[in-house]
Amino acid sequence: MAADDYCYLTTTGRRTGRRHRIEIWYAADGERLYLLAGGGRSSDWVRNLLADPNVLVEVDGEERSARGRVIEVSEDAERARSLVFAKYAPRYDGDLSGWRERALPVAIEPVQP
Numbered sequence: 001m002a003a004d005d006y007c008y009l010t011t012t013g014r015r016t017g018r019r020h021r022i023e024i025w026y027a028a029d030g031e032r033l034y035l036l037a038g039g040g041r042s043s044d045w046v047r048n049l050l051a052d053p054n055v056l057v058e059v060d061g062e063e064r065s066a067r068g069r070v071i072e073v074s075e076d077a078e079r080a081r082s083l084v085f086a087k088y089a090p091r092y093d094g095d096l097s098g099w100r101e102r103a104l105p106v107a108i109e110p111v112q113p
């Protein structure tokens with residue numbers, strides 16, 4: 001697991017075409033990153049990703065081209081939720097259980113050059 005608590009995800013604005021960079025919790029599973037969108041499909045970054053799945057992701061200071069997708073399959077969604085929750089719940093003061101269940105799981109997979 002990477003030492004960084006956060007990754008940085010850059011999407012392309014669905015209306016403006018400008019880059020939008022966010023800092024977000026993540027969990028790595030091999031090359032794939034899992035993110036949870038607390039605002040679901042109404043989150044700006046998710047709406048941008050749905051319009052254009054080509055993103056940039058930075059972990060541990062290394063930026064890579066990637067493609068993002070909302071996870072629709074229940075097994076993959078559960079894996080995403082479990083990995084992100086397991087990484088952050090022990091070091092968070094509040095209860096993340098509700099967020100874990102409500103949040104929209106997203107997979108970010110690197111694009112091979």
